[in-house]
Amino acid sequence: MFDLSIFDGVIELLPEIGKATGETLLMMAICLTAAVLIGGSLGIAVFLTSRGQALARYRRFNLLANAVINVVRSFPFIILLVAVSPFSRHIVGTSIGPLAASVPLSLAAIFYFARLIEQTLRDVPRGVIEAAEAMGASPLQIVFHVLLVEARSGLILAFTVLTVSFLSYSAVAGVVGGGGIGDLAIRYGYYRFETDIMVATIVLLVVMVQSIQFLGQWLARRLDKR
Amino acid sequence: MTAVPHSPPAAIQLRGVGKRFTGSDGEAVGVAPTDLDVAAGEIHGIIGFSGAGKSTLLRLVNLLERPDSGEVIVHGENLTRMSPPQLRAARQRIGMIFQHFNLLHNRTVADNVAFPLRIAGASPERIRERVQACLSFVGLSDKAEAWPSQLSGGQKQRVAIARALAPEPHLLLADEPTSALDPRTTLSLLEVLDDVNRRLGVTILLVSHEMAVIRRLCHRVSVMEAGEVIERVELANGQVPPDSRLAQWLTEFGGASPTPAQAAGALEKESASV
Ligand SMILES: Nc1ncnc2c1ncn2[C@@H]1O[C@H](COP(=O)(O)OP(=O)(O)O)[C@@H](O)[C@H]1O
Ligand SMILES: [Mg+2]
Numbered sequence: 001m002f003d004l005s006i007f008d009g010v011i012e013l014l015p016e017i018g019k020a021t022g023e024t025l026l027m028m029a030i031c032l033t034a035a036v037l038i039g040g041s042l043g044i045a046v047f048l049t050s051r052g053q054a055l056a057r058y059r060r061f062n063l064l065a066n067a068v069i070n071v072v073r074s075f076p077f078i079i080l081l082v083a084v085s086p087f088s089r090h091i092v093g094t095s096i097g098p099l100a101a102s103v104p105l106s107l108a109a110i111f112y113f114a115r116l117i118e119q120t121l122r123d124v125p126r127g128v129i130e131a132a133e134a135m136g137a138s139p140l141q142i143v144f145h146v147l148l149v150e151a152r153s154g155l156i157l158a159f160t161v162l163t164v165s166f167l168s169y170s171a172v173a174g175v176v177g178g179g180g181i182g183d184l185a186i187r188y189g190y191y192r193f194e195t196d197i198m199v200a201t202i203v204l205l206v207v208m209v210q211s212i213q214f215l216g217q218w219l220a221r222r223l224d225k226r
Numbered sequence: 227m228t229a230v231p232h233s234p235p236a237a238i239q240l241r242g243v244g245k246r247f248t249g250s251d252g253e254a255v256g257v258a259p260t261d262l263d264v265a266a267g268e269i270h271g272i273i274g275f276s277g278a279g280k281s282t283l284l285r286l287v288n289l290l291e292r293p294d295s296g297e298v299i300v301h302g303e304n305l306t307r308m309s310p311p312q313l314r315a316a317r318q319r320i321g322m323i324f325q326h327f328n329l330l331h332n333r334t335v336a337d338n339v340a341f342p343l344r345i346a347g348a349s350p351e352r353i354r355e356r357v358q359a360c361l362s363f364v365g366l367s368d369k370a371e372a373w374p375s376q377l378s379g380g381q382k383q384r385v386a387i388a389r390a391l392a393p394e395p396h397l398l399l400a401d402e403p404t405s406a407l408d409p410r411t412t413l414s415l416l417e418v419l420d421d422v423n424r425r426l427g428v429t430i431l432l433v434s435h436e437m438a439v440i441r442r443l444c445h446r447v448s449v450m451e452a453g454e455v456i457e458r459v460e461l462a463n464g465q466v467p468p469d470s471r472l473a474q475w476l477t478e479f480g481g482a483s484p485t486p487a488q489a490a491g492a493l494e495k496e497s498a499s500v
Contacts, residue, residue, distance in 0.1 A: 131328035134288055134399075135342040135389075136317035138310075145345060149332050225373045226331040 010200045023098040024180035027170045030102040035109035035162055043117025044143055054139045072111040077169055080104050081176055101178030105169060113162050120154040121147050153224040160216025164209050181205060235302040237397050237429035238264040243286050243296035257282045258454045259295055269423050269430045271440040274450030280433040281401050287431060288320050288399060289313060301396055318346050321390030325402035327382040329374040336370040339388045346393060360388035364418055380411035387418060400432045404439055416442050437476060
C-alpha cells in the first residue's frame with residue numbers, strides 16, 4: 001500500500017501552513033495594491049513626460065523620477081529590507097511580522113512596477129495617441145481612454161510578472177521575521193531538516209506561481225484584439 | 227453705413243506660421259514662415275517630395291505642431307491664442323485622418339467612431355445616432371461590431387473617416403490618407419473624400435505626394451520644397467497650368483496625363499509620384 005505517513009508532519013503543521021499562507025497573501029495584497037496605485041501612477045507620469053509625449057515639457061520631473069526609480073531598483077532587496085527596518089517600525093509600530101515586511105516589499109514593488117508600466121505603455125503607437133490629441137482629448141482622457149485600453153494586455157502581463165516576482169520576494173522577507181510561506185520553509189525545512197515541510201511549501205509556491213502565470217496569460221490573450 | 231459684401235469666413239488662415247526643427251546634421255528643417263488661405267468648401271492639396279515639410283504644415287493647422295511664429299486661424303478662431311481647454315474644444319471641430327489610420331485596436335469599429343463624441347461628453351442618443359449615420363456614410367454599417375484587425379486597409383481608412391466625421395467637423399485634415407493603399411482602393415477612398423466635401427460641405431486640406439490623388443480631388447494645391455511653399459496652383463478640372471513648376475515636375479518625373487479621366491486611369495496603373 002501507499003504509505004501516507006511521510007506526510008504526517010505536513011498534516012500536523014496544516015494550521016501553521018494555513019497561517020503562513022494567510023501572511024503571504026496579506027503581504028502580497030499590501031505590496032501589490034501599493035504597486036498598482038502608486039507605482040502605476042508613477043509609471044504613467046514618467047511615460048507622459050518622456051520625449052515626444054503629451055507632457056514632455058515637464059522634463060525635470062521625468063529626469064528626477066527616472067533617477068529615483070533607478071536608485072531604488074538597484075538596491076539588492078535584502079539590503080533594502082534591512083535598511084528600511086527603522087522606517088517600518090515608525091509606520092506600523094513594529095519591525096517584525098508581515099505588516100512590517102510589507103513596507104520594504106511595497107517600496108520595491110512600487111518602483112519595479114513603475115518601470116514595467118512605463119515600458120509597457122511604449123508599445124502604444126505614437127500615432128494612436130496623436131489621433132486622440134487631434135480629436136481634443138485631454139491628457140487624463142488619453143490615459144484612461146487610450147493608453148490603458150490599448151496597452152491592457154501588456155499591463156496584465158506586467159502585473160503577472162510583478163505578482164510572481166513579489167511572491168518570491170515575500171519569501172525572502174521571511175528571513176527577517178516577515179512570516180509567510182517562505183518563512184515556514186526556512187524555519188522547518190532548512191533549519192530543522194524537515195524535508196516534507198520544505199517540499200510541501202515549495203509545492204504550494206509552485207502551484208501559486210503556475211496559477212498566477214496561467215491566469216495572467218489567459219486574460220491577456222482574451223483582451224488582446226490587435 | 228455702407229454694406230460690406232459678406233463672404234463666409236475662410237476655413238483656414240495661416241499668417242506667417244513657421245516651425246523649425248534642427249536636423250541631425252544641425253541643418254534647420256521644418257516649415258519656413260508661410261501664409262495659407264483655404265476657403266470654406268475648398269479641397270486644398272499640399273504636394274511635395276518626402277521631407278518637404280507637408281506633414282508639418284498640416285499639423286500646424288490643428289497645432290499638433292506648435293508654431294515658432296505666426297497665427298493659425300480656423301473658421302475665424304485664433305487657435306494660437308487659445309488656452310489648452312479652448313484648443314481641445316476647437317480641435318473637436320477639426321477632423322484628422324492619417325496614412326496609417328491610427329485606429330484604437332482594442333475597440334470595435336463602432337467604439338472607434340464613438341470615441342471623439344465620448345471624449346466631448348456627448349449623450350448616448352447622440353452617439354448612437356452619429357455612429358450609425360457616419361458608418362452608413364462610409365458604407366460600413368455591417369462592420370459596427372468588428373475589430374479593426376479584421377478589416378482591410380481601405381476599410382480601416384473608411385472607419386477613420388467615419389470617426390473624423392462623427393463630431394460634424396467643418397474641416398478635415400488628411401495626411402497621405404491613401405499612401406498605404408493599393409490604386410483601386412485609393413480610387414474608392416477618393417470618392418468617399420469627394421463625397422465628404424460635396425455632400426457634407428466639409429473643407430479638406432489634403433497632403434499627398436501622389437499627383438494623381440491631388441488632381442482627382444483638389445481645387446487648389448500648394449507645392450512645397452525644402453520647407454517652403456514655392457507655388458500655389460489652381461487645378462481647374464484637374465488641369466495643371468502648363469507654365470507652373472508643378473507642370474514642369476510632372477514632365478520631369480512622369481505621370482503628365484492632363485484630364486481627370488486619365489488621371490484616374492493613371493491611379494489604376496502606377497500612380498504618378500513627384
Ligand atoms: N518632430 C520632429 N523633430 C525633428 N525633425 C522633424 C520633426 N518632424 C519633422 N521633422 C523634419 O522636418 C522635415 C519635414 O518633415 P515632414 O513635414 O514630415 O515632411 P513630409 O511630410 O513632406 O515628408 C523633415 O526633414 C523631417 O525630418
Ligand atoms: Mg509626411
